[in-house]
Amino acid sequence: METNSRHETRNxxxxxxxKVFIKKGHxxxxxxEIADEAGINKALLHYYFSxxxxxxxxxxxxxLKAILAQIQPVLDSDMDIYDMIRAFSSTYxxxxxENSYIPGFILHEIxxxxxKLVDFFSRAGIKPPVSMFxxxxxxxxxxxxxxxxxxxxxLNILALCVFPFVARPVIQGIFQLDxxxxxxxxxxxxxxxxxxxxxxxxxx
Numbered sequence: 001m002e003t004n005s006r007h008e009t010r011n012x013x014x015x016x017x018x019k020v021f022i023k024k025g026h027x028x029x030x031x032x033e034i035a036d037e038a039g040i041n042k043a044l045l046h047y048y049f050s051x052x053x054x055x056x057x058x059x060x061x062x063x064l065k066a067i068l069a070q071i072q073p074v075l076d077s078d079m080d081i082y083d084m085i086r087a088f089s090s091t092y093x094x095x096x097x098e099n100s101y102i103p104g105f106i107l108h109e110i111x112x113x114x115x116k117l118v119d120f121f122s123r124a125g126i127k128p129p130v131s132m133f134x135x136x137x138x139x140x141x142x143x144x145x146x147x148x149x150x151x152x153x154x155l156n157i158l159a160l161c162v163f164p165f166v167a168r169p170v171i172q173g174i175f176q177l178d179x180x181x182x183x184x185x186x187x188x189x190x191x192x193x194x195x196x197x198x199x200x201x202x203x204x
Contacts, residue, residue: 013038013048014062017055021101026056027108056105057120063102067095075135082198084136085157089194092161097186103165148201160193 016038020029031052035045049055074087096103109117136150164171164186172182
């Protein structure tokens, strides 16, 4: 069992690494920067985490476990389809606000080596979101919404939630948005995304 001092150092490293990954992304981050952010020397950083990939995967795995823990109760609930869409979208966007480095990392890995990403999810014990599709399909059967493909529904929700985070520099550049305005816009999307999806189902 780790002593309190070792535990605090480890947590300090993880907090520092997350800040650097959010700012620089996985490819741009350097172990020296993380050590500097944590206020330790590089040798001590390597004592806890042998390399950047190990450190990043630890943070990513921990973050993914956190979002699954938040989303699963939504999917396991007896909510109707509309409330489920609202709860899922809001929870997912909140997660991305706190872990904005993840979409860019996943996009980078898809372009570089999609097999590596699939392997990571497998090693992390993260299974395909089959239950998500089943729950949306089950909820659809109880709703007054017209027929729809639950796979398309989930893909639409994920895309509408993720895209602003992936394209943030482009969006801010084109529309001349400062950080506060952009962050306010993202907060509004917790309402805008589910209502747009819901309206499309009602009018489909």
